[in-house]
Amino acid sequence: MVTMGVRRQTRPHGRTPLIAAAVASLLSVSYASSGSAAAADAPPPQPPPQLTQAKVDGAIDTLDRVIQDGMKKTGVPGVAVAVVHKDKVVYLKGFGERQVGKSAAVGPDTVFEVASLSKPLASTVVAGAVDDESIGWDDPVAGQLPRFALKDPWVTEHVTVADLFSHRSGLPDHSGDLLEDLGFDRTYILEHLKYEPLSPFRASYAYTNFGVTAAGQAVANANDTTWEKLAEDTLYDPAGMNSSSSRFSDYDKAKNKAVIHVKGSDGAWEAKYVRDADAQSPAGGASSTARDMATWMRLQLANGKLGGEQIIPADPLERTHLPEIVSNPPQAPAGRTGFYGLGWNVSYDDQGRLRLGHSGAFALGTNTNVSLLPGEQLGIVVLTNGAPVGLADSVALDFFDTAQYGRPTTDWLTLAAQQYQHLEEAGRSPTDYTKPPADAADAQPDDTYTGTYDNDFYGPLTVTAGQNGELTMSLGPEPMTFRLTHFDGDTFSFETAGENATGLSGVTFKGASNGAKAGKVTVEAFDESGLGTFTRP
Numbered sequence: 001m002v003t004m005g006v007r008r009q010t011r012p013h014g015r016t017p018l019i020a021a022a023v024a025s026l027l028s029v030s031y032a033s034s035g036s037a038a039a040a041d042a043p044p045p046q047p048p049p050q051l052t053q054a055k056v057d058g059a060i061d062t063l064d065r066v067i068q069d070g071m072k073k074t075g076v077p078g079v080a081v082a083v084v085h086k087d088k089v090v091y092l093k094g095f096g097e098r099q100v101g102k103s104a105a106v107g108p109d110t111v112f113e114v115a116s117l118s119k120p121l122a123s124t125v126v127a128g129a130v131d132d133e134s135i136g137w138d139d140p141v142a143g144q145l146p147r148f149a150l151k152d153p154w155v156t157e158h159v160t161v162a163d164l165f166s167h168r169s170g171l172p173d174h175s176g177d178l179l180e181d182l183g184f185d186r187t188y189i190l191e192h193l194k195y196e197p198l199s200p201f202r203a204s205y206a207y208t209n210f211g212v213t214a215a216g217q218a219v220a221n222a223n224d225t226t227w228e229k230l231a232e233d234t235l236y237d238p239a240g241m242n243s244s245s246s247r248f249s250d251y252d253k254a255k256n257k258a259v260i261h262v263k264g265s266d267g268a269w270e271a272k273y274v275r276d277a278d279a280q281s282p283a284g285g286a287s288s289t290a291r292d293m294a295t296w297m298r299l300q301l302a303n304g305k306l307g308g309e310q311i312i313p314a315d316p317l318e319r320t321h322l323p324e325i326v327s328n329p330p331q332a333p334a335g336r337t338g339f340y341g342l343g344w345n346v347s348y349d350d351q352g353r354l355r356l357g358h359s360g361a362f363a364l365g366t367n368t369n370v371s372l373l374p375g376e377q378l379g380i381v382v383l384t385n386g387a388p389v390g391l392a393d394s395v396a397l398d399f400f401d402t403a404q405y406g407r408p409t410t411d412w413l414t415l416a417a418q419q420y421q422h423l424e425e426a427g428r429s430p431t432d433y434t435k436p437p438a439d440a441a442d443a444q445p446d447d448t449y450t451g452t453y454d455n456d457f458y459g460p461l462t463v464t465a466g467q468n469g470e471l472t473m474s475l476g477p478e479p480m481t482f483r484l485t486h487f488d489g490d491t492f493s494f495e496t497a498g499e500n501a502t503g504l505s506g507v508t509f510k511g512a513s514n515g516a517k518a519g520k521v522t523v524e525a526f527d528e529s530g531l532g533t534f535t536r537p
Contacts (some may be wrong), residue, residue: 011252013434043322046375047100047352052405056378059403060091068396069097070413076367076386076532077269078106078258081395082294086300089294091315098385099259111243111257112383113275115360117368118246118286119212120320121235121296123165123343125282127304127316128234130161137162137342142153148214155201156194164215165342166324166371168436170198172529174403174500176210176280178196179458181498182342182476186279187277189478190214195457197529205327205340209283212343216282227281238311239299241292251287254289258385260365269386290383293370297379300356300372320344321356357396361388361420363499371396378403390416429524433485433493433504441489446471448512449490453521453534461534473507473523490518496525507520 018080062081067079071462077100083091095108114121124187130136143150149156157168163169175196176189184192184397189210197205220227230248243254248483251257252274261269277285288296299305304312327345328338339346347355353375360368367388372379380399383394394412401408443449446465453461461475463484471492484492490509501524511519518535527533 010474033084043354044352046354049376049451050351050353051376051378055403056085056090058406059399061234062402063395063399064093065092067395070395071096071389073413074386074389074391075269076384076389076391077261078110078385079391080108080110080112080383081108081380082108082290082297083380083399084294084297084301084378087298089298092290092294094290098257099271100261103170106258106385107256109243109256109289111120111251111287111289112368112385113251113260113277113287113362114293114368114383115362115366117358117360117370119280120356120358120370121286121288122212122216122231122282123320124296124300124312124317125231125234126161126165126216127320128312129223130316131313135219137316140358141215144218144221144247145190145214147191151194151196151198155198159201161219162324162342164203164211166340167205167211167327168202168253168325169208169211170201170204171208171211172196172199172208173206173208175208177500177530178526179278181500182458182480183478184279184476186213186217189279190217192457195531205325209280212283213280235312238307239295241288241295244286244288244292246281246286248278248285258383259384260362261366262363262387275362275364277365280498282495290381293381293383297370297372297381301379303372321346321354358392360501364500365389367392367394369393371400373400385421388420390414390420427502429502429505431506433487433506436487438498440487443486444490445513447517449518450510450519451517451536453536455531457531458526458534462525463521
């Protein structure tokens, strides 16, 4: 039985799935639950629809202005939006540019990387795959994943597909993401989750991309196929989502694709990075269009049907919409509780209506949002090709506010932008490595630090001295090389890189005294769960 968990302090690393929890908390109300969604005490029936057609039409009429105003305020280059209501696509438009400085316009068929909207897409795929009894939501994954293990053998044997999709396995927040940044592949990452410390199983929530990925891979293995092919055969092809894929190569070769953008130091948006999320494809590697996502929302709101055809079985799909774990406990006695289902943030609004939603964000250049109100058969998806600044979330929040109340109840764009900014700042080191102390001690000779240090989780780290006296450290399968800048004594700094970059971070050598070589080195950015120390053999 799943119990109500204590929220862990999560690590805000750029792609900021935490905003999903923050947005969910703004929309949710308390719902008392003492067990898992599989238990007999399911949520109460949905109230009758409360939104008139006129209210929905009124909200749709504001969308052009809201989107264009938001783009003007944020500078986000391109946006695509779809709204579905009562099984019809009632709004489908693109705005802006696919790439800054290019004339190609965003349209309904422009392909975007959807980041963590991959999770509710993935749970839809799994709902379609578990019905053939090869594997079920509540079946353990260990038998389907060779060499998969968690730190606790009992948890290894019992952790299920549902446990991993609802982030209640006990793995630390964003476990494995730093390995992906270093270039390790899916197999390596899944096989090394066993080194991560665990929180109480099924009693704690922590958002883990590679937990979801492990579950998706287990389901694919049980069906004797790859995850990418399973998604294609189970959802994309049957639903006619012809521009959707769970392979980066398909996005990359698409002629009509939105390139990802970040803000440069001068505040201008630039197409600087490429984000290949194949390693975590079930959790963050899908790409799609506003048109295809509208089709998927219709399927979600029609219990798995499209045009009268049952594409995804209704019962396993409905399971994805139910609370599995508390993700956002109320912050006050009258506060609201947020839940996580299977790939969805789950909440209940002031009218007692179920709300489903998810945000997606890559710090390297994309931000997305999907929000559904199943009782009203109403949904919106917002895709953008800029790093998260709150635009995708605010468009969805404005839309539902306007449909319910006739206008937005707050400045959602400012609020969401502040959430993202806070999360980015909170992820940085408390030490300002640009300002060494006035009495900083000198570094020791280079050969005190050079050499190779081992680590079971991250693999070997090699420190090298260049001809110019500059120290570098290299690690990862490529490997990646980082320049070390002296800070104080045996502590250096380096510039983090990748999706989880947090600015300058520390590198501290230990055991270097009286002419002895350093025996250990701890990398601050890699040490949140205590795995960041490398030891000289």
